[in-house]
Amino acid sequence: MVDKALDRFMTKEEALPPVVHKAMRYSVFAGGKRLRPVLCLAAAEITGGKPARVLPTACALEVIHTYSLVHDDLPAMDDDDLRRGRPTNHRVFGEGVAILAGDGLLTYGFELMAKNARVAGVRAERVVEAIGTVARAVGSQGMVGGQAVDLESEGRGVALNGSRAKVLDYIHRHKTGALITASLSVGALLSGASPKAQRALERYGDQIGLAFQIADDVLDIVGNKALLGKSGSDAENQKLTYPAVYGLEESQRRARRAVDEAKRLLKPFGRRADLLVALADYIITREN
Amino acid sequence: MVDKALDRFMTKEEALPPVVHKAMRYSVFAGGKRLRPVLCLAAAEITGGKPARVLPTACALEVIHTYSLVHDDLPAMDDDDLRRGRPTNHRVFGEGVAILAGDGLLTYGFELMAKNARVAGVRAERVVEAIGTVARAVGSQGMVGGQAVDLESEGRGVALNGSRAKVLDYIHRHKTGALITASLSVGALLSGASPKAQRALERYGDQIGLAFQIADDVLDIVGNKALLGKSGSDAENQKLTYPAVYGLEESQRRARRAVDEAKRLLKPFGRRADLLVALADYIITREN
Numbered sequence: 001m002v003d004k005a006l007d008r009f010m011t012k013e014e015a016l017p018p019v020v021h022k023a024m025r026y027s028v029f030a031g032g033k034r035l036r037p038v039l040c041l042a043a044a045e046i047t048g049g050k051p052a053r054v055l056p057t058a059c060a061l062e063v064i065h066t067y068s069l070v071h072d073d074l075p076a077m078d079d080d081d082l083r084r085g086r087p088t089n090h091r092v093f094g095e096g097v098a099i100l101a102g103d104g105l106l107t108y109g110f111e112l113m114a115k116n117a118r119v120a121g122v123r124a125e126r127v128v129e130a131i132g133t134v135a136r137a138v139g140s141q142g143m144v145g146g147q148a149v150d151l152e153s154e155g156r157g158v159a160l161n162g163s164r165a166k167v168l169d170y171i172h173r174h175k176t177g178a179l180i181t182a183s184l185s186v187g188a189l190l191s192g193a194s195p196k197a198q199r200a201l202e203r204y205g206d207q208i209g210l211a212f213q214i215a216d217d218v219l220d221i222v223g224n225k226a227l228l229g230k231s232g233s234d235a236e237n238q239k240l241t242y243p244a245v246y247g248l249e250e251s252q253r254r255a256r257r258a259v260d261e262a263k264r265l266l267k268p269f270g271r272r273a274d275l276l277v278a279l280a281d282y283i284i285t286r287e288n
Numbered sequence: 289m290v291d292k293a294l295d296r297f298m299t300k301e302e303a304l305p306p307v308v309h310k311a312m313r314y315s316v317f318a319g320g321k322r323l324r325p326v327l328c329l330a331a332a333e334i335t336g337g338k339p340a341r342v343l344p345t346a347c348a349l350e351v352i353h354t355y356s357l358v359h360d361d362l363p364a365m366d367d368d369d370l371r372r373g374r375p376t377n378h379r380v381f382g383e384g385v386a387i388l389a390g391d392g393l394l395t396y397g398f399e400l401m402a403k404n405a406r407v408a409g410v411r412a413e414r415v416v417e418a419i420g421t422v423a424r425a426v427g428s429q430g431m432v433g434g435q436a437v438d439l440e441s442e443g444r445g446v447a448l449n450g451s452r453a454k455v456l457d458y459i460h461r462h463k464t465g466a467l468i469t470a471s472l473s474v475g476a477l478l479s480g481a482s483p484k485a486q487r488a489l490e491r492y493g494d495q496i497g498l499a500f501q502i503a504d505d506v507l508d509i510v511g512n513k514a515l516l517g518k519s520g521s522d523a524e525n526q527k528l529t530y531p532a533v534y535g536l537e538e539s540q541r542r543a544r545r546a547v548d549e550a551k552r553l554l555k556p557f558g559r560r561a562d563l564l565v566a567l568a569d570y571i572i573t574r575e576n
Contacts, residue, residue: 011428016458020428020436071391076383095364096439099387103359103394104428110398111423117416124412128405131419135399140299140308140392148308151384170304 001051002037003029006059009112023093023101024108027066031084035212036061036179038279040187043201046272049191053119057130057190060112061183064138067105068179070098072147078154084288109134122190130186137182146174153240168240176216177209200265207262208280214255215284217241221248224287255284289339290325291317294347297400311381311389312396315354319372323500324349324467326567328475331489334560337479341407345418345478348400349471352426355393356467358386360435372576397422410478418474425470434462441528456528464504465497488553495550496568502543503572505529509536512575543572 006028013022037058041051051058073080073088075095080088090098110131117127136142150171184205188198220234221243234241242251262280266273294316301310325346329339339346361368361376363383368376378386398419405415424430438459472493476486508522509531522529530539550568554561 015429017433017436017440019440020433024428067391071387074384074387076387096362097436099359099362099364100428100432100436100439103355103390104432106391106394107423107427107432111420111427114416114420114423117413124416125405127416128402128412128419131416132399132402135395135402139395139399140312140388141303144388144392144395145305145308148305148385148388151388152305152307 001041001055002034002058002062005055006062009056009059010063011108019093019097020100020104023089023097024104026092027070027089027101028063028105030086032062032066034062035279036065036183039180039183039205039276042275042279043184043187043193044191046201046269046276047188047191047193047197049187049193050121053122054116054187054190056112056116056119057186058183060109060116061134061179061186063105063112064109064134065179067102067109068138068143068147070102070105074098077147077151106138116190123192126190126192130189133186133189134179134182137178142174142178146171146176146178150175150240154238164240164245168242168245171240172210172213173206176213177206180209180212181205197269200268204262204265204276204280207258207265208283211255211258211262211280212283214242214251214258215286217243218248218251218255219286219288252284259284289329289343290322290346290350293343294350297344297347298351299396307381307385308388308392311377311385312392314380315358315377315389316351316393318374320350320354322350323567324353324471327468327471327493327564330563330567331472331475331481332479334489334557334564335476335479335481335485337475337481338409341410342404342475342478344400344404344407345474346471348397348404349422349467349474351393351400352397352422353467355390355397356426356431356435358390358393362386365435365439394426404478411480414478414480418477421474421477422467422470425466430462430466431464434459434464434466438463438528442526452528452533456530456533459528460498460501461494464501465494468497468500469493485557488556492550492553492564492568495546495553496571499543499546499550499568500571502530502539502546503574505531506536506539506543507574507576540572547572 010025010028011021013025015021040054040058040061044054045051069083070089072078073083074090081091082088089101093101113127113131113134116122117124138144149167153167181202184201185198188201217234246254259280263277266276298313298316299309301313303309328342328346328349332339332342357371358377360366361371362378369379370376377389381389401415401419401422404410405412426432437455441455469490472489473486476489505522508529534542547568551565554564
C-alpha cells in the first residue's frame with residue numbers, strides 16, 4: 001500500500017529537471033522497510049480512523065526519513081559509500097545533486113502533508129498541527145540536532161559535556177526516536193484520537209524507537225554484513241553506540257525491556273493492537 | 289518589524305545543540321534585505337489584511353530563503369567563501385554543520401508557517417494552502433530544481449538541451465522567481481484576498497523576480513565589489529547570466545521593462561500600492 005502510494009505521489013523521473021527527480025526516486029525506492037508509514041497507518045487504524053485517510057502523511061514520513069539518510073551519508077557527514085547494499089545517493093549522482101535531492105525530499109514531505117487536507121474527512125486544523133509536530137521532530141531540536149551531536153561526538157570517545165551514556169541517549173532520542181514517535185503521534189492526531197490514546201501511542205513510539213536503535217547498534221556487531229548491506233562499521237568509525245557504552249549483553253537486555261514496555265502500553269487497545277505488538281517484536285528480531 | 293520578529297522566533301544560540309543554532313542564527317542575521325517578508329507583509333496590507341497576522345509566515349519565507357543561500361554556497365555547489373562581505377556558513381562552522389543548519393532552517397520555515405494558524409483570525413485551511421504553495425515554490429520543481437539546472441549548466445557555456453536563453457529563463461524563474469512570487473501569493477492568501485487580487489500580485493511577483501535577477505547579474509559586472517561583499521564573479525565561474533546571453537544594455541532594458549510591467553499590474557490597487565511600487569523601483573536602483 002505504501003510502496004504503491006509513494007510511486008503515485010513521487011514526481012516522475014522525466015519531470016524537469018530529471019537529474020534531481022531521478023536522485024530523489026533512487027533513494028525512496030532503495031529497499032526501505034517503510035517502518036514510519038506503517039506506524040502512522042497503524043496508529044490511525046488502532047484509534048478508529050481509516051488508514052487511507054492518513055496515506056499522504058504516512059508517505060511524507062518516509063520521504064522525510066529518506067532525506068535524512070541521503071544527507072547523513074554525505075562525505076561531510078558520515079561519508080558512507082553503501083546503504084542497503086547499494087551505492088549511496090552522492091556516489092551515484094554526485095555531492096551537489098545529493099544535497100539538492102535531500103532538500104527536495106524534505107520539502108516534498110511537507111507538501112505531501114499539506115495535501116492530506118484535501119482528503120475527505122480530515123480537518124485542516126489537525127493537518128496544521130501534524131505539520132508542526134513533524135517539523136519539530138525533524139528540526140534543529142529534533143533529528144537535525146541529533147545528527148549534529150552525533151557529528152560532533154564521532155571519533156572522540158568521550159564526547160561533549162556530560163557522560164557518554166547521556167550523549168548517546170540524546171543522539172538517539174533525537175536522531176531516530178523523534179520521527180518514530182511523531183509517526184505514531186500524527187497517525188493518531190489526524191484520525192481524531194483522544195489525547196489519552198495519542199499519548200499512549202507516543203510512549204509506545206519512544207520505547208520502540210529506543211529498541212530500534214539498540215538493535216541497529218547490535219546488528220552492526222553480530223549481524224550478517226551481506227544482509228545489512230553496509231560498508232564500514234561503527235567500531236571503525238569510533239561511533240558512540242549502545243554496545244560500546246553498555247556492552248553487548250546489557251544492550252540486548254535493554255532492547256528487550258523497551259519492547260516489553262512498548263507492548264505493555266498497548267494493553268488498553270486489546271486485539272486492535274496486534275500489528276503494533278508484532279512490529280515491536282520484529283524490531284529486535286529483524287536481521288537487517 | 290521583521291528583524292525583531294525573527295529574533296523572537298529563531299531558537300536561541302544556547303539551545304541544544306548550540307553549534308547548529310549558532311550556525312542558523314549566523315546566516316539569518318547576516319545583513320539580508322528581508323525582501324521576501326516585506327513582500328508578504330505588503331501583499332497582506334494591500335489586500336486589506338493586517339500585516340501582523342502574517343508575520344510568522346513572512347519570517348518563514350526569510351528563513352527558507354536563508355537555507356537556500358547556505359546550501360548554495362557549499363563547496364559541492366557554488367563553493368563561495370564570502371556572502372554579503374562575511375565568510376559563508378561552511379567557512380565558519382564547517383561543511384557538515386552548514387548542511388545541517390540549512391536543513392534546520394528549511395524545516396523551521398515550515399514549523400513557523402504552521403504556527404501562523406495560531407494567530408487569531410487566520411483560518412487553518414488557508415495556512416495549509418500557504419504551506420503547499422511555499423513547498424511547491426521551493427521544491428524540486430521550484431527553487432531546488434532551478435539550482436539543479438544551474439549546477440548542471442555551470443562552466444558549460446551552452447547548457448543542456450535548448451537554447452541558452454531558455455535555460456537561463458528556467459534557472460531564474462525557479463531559483464529566484466518562484467519564492468518571490470510565493471511571498472506575495474501567501475501574503476494575499478492568508479489575508480483572504482480575492483483570487484483576482486492574489487493573481488495580480490503573483491504576476492507582479494513574476495516581473496520583479498525577473499528584474500531582481502537581471503539586476504543581480506548586472507551588478508556583478510558594474511557594481512561596487514565592496515558593497516556587494518562577494519568573492520569571485522559570475523564571469524570567472526562561466527555562469528549563464530543575462531548580460532552573457534543578451535549583453536549589458538539589452539539586459540538593463542529588460543529589467544526596466546519588467547519593473548514597468550510590475551508597476552502597471554498594481555494600478556487597480558491605487559495609492560495602497562505605493563510601497564510595492566517603490567520596491568519595484570528599488571530592485572533595479574539598489575547597489576547591493
